[in-house]
Amino acid sequence: MDASEREQYRAAIHGDREAFEMIIRTHSRTLFAIAYGILQNREEAEDVVQDSLVKAWKTRWRVRDPEKFPAWLCTIARHRAHDMARKRRPVPFPHETLETSETKTAHTTAIDQQLHSALAALPELHRAALTLRYFEEQDYRSIENALGLTNGALRGILGRALASLRKQLRPALASLD
Amino acid sequence: MTTIHDEIDNWLAADLHGELSENERSVLHTHLVDCATCRKTHQETKTMNKILEETLAQEKPDLRFEHRMLSRFRSRIPQRSGLVKSLVDLMRLRPVQITAVAAILLALIQVGRMITGERATMLRGREGYANEEVFRQQRSQVASGVGRAGGLDKSDELAAGRSQDLALKATPSSLPASRPDFHEDAKTLSTTVAPAKMAQPEATEVLRRSASPENFARAEVAEQKPAEAPAPASANRKLIRNATVQLEIVSFDDAVQKITAFANEEHGYVATTNSEKQANGKLRGEVVVKVLPENLDRLLQKLRGLGELKNQTLGTEDVTKAYFDTDARLKNAHVMEQRLIDMLNVKTGKVADLLQVEKELGRVREEIEKMQGDLKYWDSQVQFATVTIALAEKDMEEPAAFLLKERAQLSLYAPDVEKIYNDIKALASPKVRITNAQLNRDYSGRVSATISMLIAPEESDAVIGRVKGFGRVENFQMQTQRIAQGGSGISENAKTKRDKVELNITISRDEQEQALQQTSLRIRTSSVDEKAKELRTLAEKQGGRVRSSTFNRDPDGRELAKVWLRVPMKNYFSLIQSLNSLGKVENVSVQRQNRTDAQIDEANAPADVSIQVYSQGNIISYKTGLFPTLRRTLTQSAGAIMWSLRMIGVAIAFLAPWVIAIIVIVWIAKRVIRARR
Numbered sequence: 001m002d003a004s005e006r007e008q009y010r011a012a013i014h015g016d017r018e019a020f021e022m023i024i025r026t027h028s029r030t031l032f033a034i035a036y037g038i039l040q041n042r043e044e045a046e047d048v049v050q051d052s053l054v055k056a057w058k059t060r061w062r063v064r065d066p067e068k069f070p071a072w073l074c075t076i077a078r079h080r081a082h083d084m085a086r087k088r089r090p091v092p093f094p095h096e097t098l099e100t101s102e103t104k105t106a107h108t109t110a111i112d113q114q115l116h117s118a119l120a121a122l123p124e125l126h127r128a129a130l131t132l133r134y135f136e137e138q139d140y141r142s143i144e145n146a147l148g149l150t151n152g153a154l155r156g157i158l159g160r161a162l163a164s165l166r167k168q169l170r171p172a173l174a175s176l177d
Numbered sequence: 178m179t180t181i182h183d184e185i186d187n188w189l190a191a192d193l194h195g196e197l198s199e200n201e202r203s204v205l206h207t208h209l210v211d212c213a214t215c216r217k218t219h220q221e222t223k224t225m226n227k228i229l230e231e232t233l234a235q236e237k238p239d240l241r242f243e244h245r246m247l248s249r250f251r252s253r254i255p256q257r258s259g260l261v262k263s264l265v266d267l268m269r270l271r272p273v274q275i276t277a278v279a280a281i282l283l284a285l286i287q288v289g290r291m292i293t294g295e296r297a298t299m300l301r302g303r304e305g306y307a308n309e310e311v312f313r314q315q316r317s318q319v320a321s322g323v324g325r326a327g328g329l330d331k332s333d334e335l336a337a338g339r340s341q342d343l344a345l346k347a348t349p350s351s352l353p354a355s356r357p358d359f360h361e362d363a364k365t366l367s368t369t370v371a372p373a374k375m376a377q378p379e380a381t382e383v384l385r386r387s388a389s390p391e392n393f394a395r396a397e398v399a400e401q402k403p404a405e406a407p408a409p410a411s412a413n414r415k416l417i418r419n420a421t422v423q424l425e426i427v428s429f430d431d432a433v434q435k436i437t438a439f440a441n442e443e444h445g446y447v448a449t450t451n452s453e454k455q456a457n458g459k460l461r462g463e464v465v466v467k468v469l470p471e472n473l474d475r476l477l478q479k480l481r482g483l484g485e486l487k488n489q490t491l492g493t494e495d496v497t498k499a500y501f502d503t504d505a506r507l508k509n510a511h512v513m514e515q516r517l518i519d520m521l522n523v524k525t526g527k528v529a530d531l532l533q534v535e536k537e538l539g540r541v542r543e544e545i546e547k548m549q550g551d552l553k554y555w556d557s558q559v560q561f562a563t564v565t566i567a568l569a570e571k572d573m574e575e576p577a578a579f580l581l582k583e584r585a586q587l588s589l590y591a592p593d594v595e596k597i598y599n600d601i602k603a604l605a606s607p608k609v610r611i612t613n614a615q616l617n618r619d620y621s622g623r624v625s626a627t628i629s630m631l632i633a634p635e636e637s638d639a640v641i642g643r644v645k646g647f648g649r650v651e652n653f654q655m656q657t658q659r660i661a662q663g664g665s666g667i668s669e670n671a672k673t674k675r676d677k678v679e680l681n682i683t684i685s686r687d688e689q690e691q692a693l694q695q696t697s698l699r700i701r702t703s704s705v706d707e708k709a710k711e712l713r714t715l716a717e718k719q720g721g722r723v724r725s726s727t728f729n730r731d732p733d734g735r736e737l738a739k740v741w742l743r744v745p746m747k748n749y750f751s752l753i754q755s756l757n758s759l760g761k762v763e764n765v766s767v768q769r770q771n772r773t774d775a776q777i778d779e780a781n782a783p784a785d786v787s788i789q790v791y792s793q794g795n796i797i798s799y800k801t802g803l804f805p806t807l808r809r810t811l812t813q814s815a816g817a818i819m820w821s822l823r824m825i826g827v828a829i830a831f832l833a834p835w836v837i838a839i840i841v842i843v844w845i846a847k848r849v850i851r852a853r854r
Contacts, residue, residue, distance in 0.1 A: 017256065024246055024247055028246045032242065036236065049246060054250065057254055115228060134229050134234070139196065156184075158191070158194070159191070160186060163186035
């Protein structure tokens with residue numbers, strides 16, 4: 001973390017709105033990735049990001065160390081997303097909406113469908129790590145920071161996530177090849 | 178030790194994500210070359226990665242995402258207005274917070290100091306201001322003074338030079354503007370001090386020193402000169418002199434004659450004389466002499482020769498100021514009067530106005546008269562000094578006569594209070610005067626009486642003797658007092674007179690008389706009731722009286738009779754002897770009060786005997802035994818349980834409100850938290 005970033009976080013903590021808006025610009029995609037990873041629903045994920053930002057603004061004085069500001073933001077988003085996931089009663093099937101809205105070949109759609117259900121079967125943390133990786137192409141370091149993991153743990157999580165997806169999609173993959 | 182083969186998933190993922198180090202990658206590739214299974218997995222994972230990249234790319238937020246987030250954030254958290262925002266932002270800064278806390282603490286300390294009355298530092302600051310203020314005044318005086326002084330004498334310009342310079346800068350009546358350039362002056366004067374604020378007091382000092390010794394003093398003289406137009410001569414002062422002298426002389430009349438002679442010698446006169454004759458024939462009085470003030474001292478000298486000087490004061494009152502003030506006011510009033518008279522003479526204007534003028538005239542004249550009176554009074558006071566001489570003849574305190582007062586106190590005990598009360602009242606005659614007679618009967622039937630009488634001295638012994646015969650005398654006290662009349666001390670030739678004797682009598686029934694001797698004893702016998710009756714007859718034989726008796730029998734068959742007897746002392750021993758016939762006498766205790774003071778008739782004095790006649794009764798109570806004990810135990814434990822129940826109730830009554838309050842608060846807090854979410 002360089003000095004200017006640090007300064008930006010510090011200013012945001014002390015109530016500098018412009019600094020905070022800058023942080024919104026740079027970090028909201030990460031937050032979205034986390035929220036989406038947990039919720040698998042874009043609208044809900046957006047709401048979660050929004051709520052998290054407002055909450056972060058209101059409680060920014062709680063952060064003592066400016067370096068921990070981004071991690072803290074991610075934690076808020078994760079908790080909000082968890083709350084949201086707990087609140088909604090039956091898990092809606094996001095791929096159904098996708099199916100109706102998008103016109104694609106039957107084959108791709110089938111793989112999509114399978115992928116989504118396989119994703120839904122993964123633990124939330126694994127999904128979050130995956131989305132962070134595949135949405136924003138973030139390097140492991142950033143993901144570790146955002147989710148509060150060690151390098152080894154993250155490697156394990158991503159490896160296991162990929163493996164389990166691979167196993168579930170093996171028939172479809174075979175046909176694709 | 179885990180091998181690459183075991184963790185191939187992690188290795189492959191990291192490889193695909195480009196997160197393997199150079200070393201790790203070569204290790205992985207070596208393994209892939211060796212292991213067919215892992216090669217297959219590698220292929221599948223690659224495909225999986227591709228699919229994920231493709232699929233999830235669709236789910237990525239659109240380009241307007243950040244913008245949307247920002248605008249929604251702005252709408253949800255509106256910008257605060259300038260002042261509040263800056264204040265709130267300011268309060269978030271740590272240094273500002275520390276400063277604020279420090280300021281609050283300081284303020285508290287200041288308040289505390291003010292309350293406890295210590296000198297606060299603020300006051301010191303204000304003092305500095307005051308100093309400056311004074312200094313400014315001085316400066317202006319110096320300026321004007323120098324202006325004048327410069328005109329008055331030009332020979333001493335060297336001394337006045339510096340302050341004159343100052344004056345030139347500030348003179349043209351521009352006092353408010355003079356402050357800043359005063360600072361400059363101050364700086365030029367004091368070369369040592371640099372910062373202006375620190376310089377203020379010192380600069381004041383410097384300037385004062387330079388200004389005060391010659392210039393300032395002279396300036397004041399110059400100012401005073403025109404003010405003191407009519408310089409008063411000391412001869413013209415109005416002084417009132419007066420003196421008081423206290424003398425003890427042998428003969429009052431001689432002294433007054435001598436004083437009159439002295440007064441004439443000193444061109445004065447005796448203003449007033451008064452005298453008073455005491456009961457012992459001595460004279461005391463006061464002489465007021467008026468004398469010319471200049472002769473006062475001589476007169477006082479002469480007065481000392483008259484007798485023993487007890488006390489002398491000499492006072493002078495200066496009424497010059499009041500006198501001349503009144504004089505000036507009188508002149509003004511005269512002018513005012515004249516103008517009012519003129520107004521009346523012109524006789525124009527309304528009647529009401531004229532009346533007003535008339536009224537005013539009346540008031541002014543009244544004032545004039547009052548002032549004239551004051552002036553005249555002062556004139557007379559000033560013209561003559563007043564000497565007040567208090568004279569007292571020697572042995573003033575000698576008593577004229579002595580009075581012998583006798584007071585007697587008599588307590589009587591008798592069986593019939595009312596009869597004796599009436600008998601004593603019947604003694605009343607011209608020589609025996611009853612001043613107070615009172616018969617009291619309280620709710621329990623006890624009767625007592627008090628009688629006070631005054632008896633002519635020659636009759637007193639006879640009357641007291643007769644009264645003593647009415648009953649048993651318990652207490653008789655006689656008190657004699659010698660009272661000096663018309664003075665104090667001892668006198669050889671004073672007469673002694675016997676006054677009326679005051680006699681206070683208290684009559685009570687002999688029941689109430691305290692027994693001389695109190696005895697208590699127990700008699701054990703088998704038939705209590707019978708023996709108690711026997712006891713009564715025995716007591717009556719010995720001239721005793723049963724005062725009260727009780728009898729009770731308890732459930733265990735124990736009987737107890739208590740009898741209180743009163744017998745005359747002379748029969749006491751035979752009674753005690755005879756008690757032995759009733760049963761076994763136990764626990765005899767005797768208490769006797771020996772009264773040293775009283776002339777008491779011991780043979781007839783009452784002795785109280787309290788006797789308990791008792792029987793042993795059944796050995797075992799029907800209440801002891803297994804079942805009654807069991808029942809009692811159960812009852813007691815039931816009682817204990819009920820009591821603890823009651824205590825629990827009390828505890829609940831204490832705690833319940835708090836518990837309810839806490840529950841309600843927690844409930845509300847939960848609701849609030851949920852509502853926030």
